[in-house]
Amino acid sequence: MHAETNPRFxxxxxxxxxxxxxxxxxxxxxxxxxxxxxATPEDAFRCFMGTDLDLLVVGNCLMAxxxxxxxxxxxxxxxxxxx
Numbered sequence: 001m002h003a004e005t006n007p008r009f010x011x012x013x014x015x016x017x018x019x020x021x022x023x024x025x026x027x028x029x030x031x032x033x034x035x036x037x038x039a040t041p042e043d044a045f046r047c048f049m050g051t052d053l054d055l056l057v058v059g060n061c062l063m064a065x066x067x068x069x070x071x072x073x074x075x076x077x078x079x080x081x082x083x
Contacts, residue, residue, distance in 0.1 A: 032047055
């Protein structure tokens with residue numbers, strides 16, 4: 001990863017390293033077990049509202065769970081068998 005080819009991502013990694021001392025961010029799949037992997041911003045929001053995540057960032061948009069309509073919360077806890 002180079003600042004010239006992806007300046008936004010480079011800045012994110014540099015800021016994360018400055019704050020934590022760790023120069024790595026792991027990109028994992030984003031989904032709830034049994035659901036398809038998130039592919040759209042709408043999928044991301046739906047998954048976010050059904051998990052214990054506190055924040056969701058999509059592009060330049062930062063969403064905090066307490067700021068969202070509580071009526072949009074989903075409860076996946078009893079929907080899928082745990083590992």
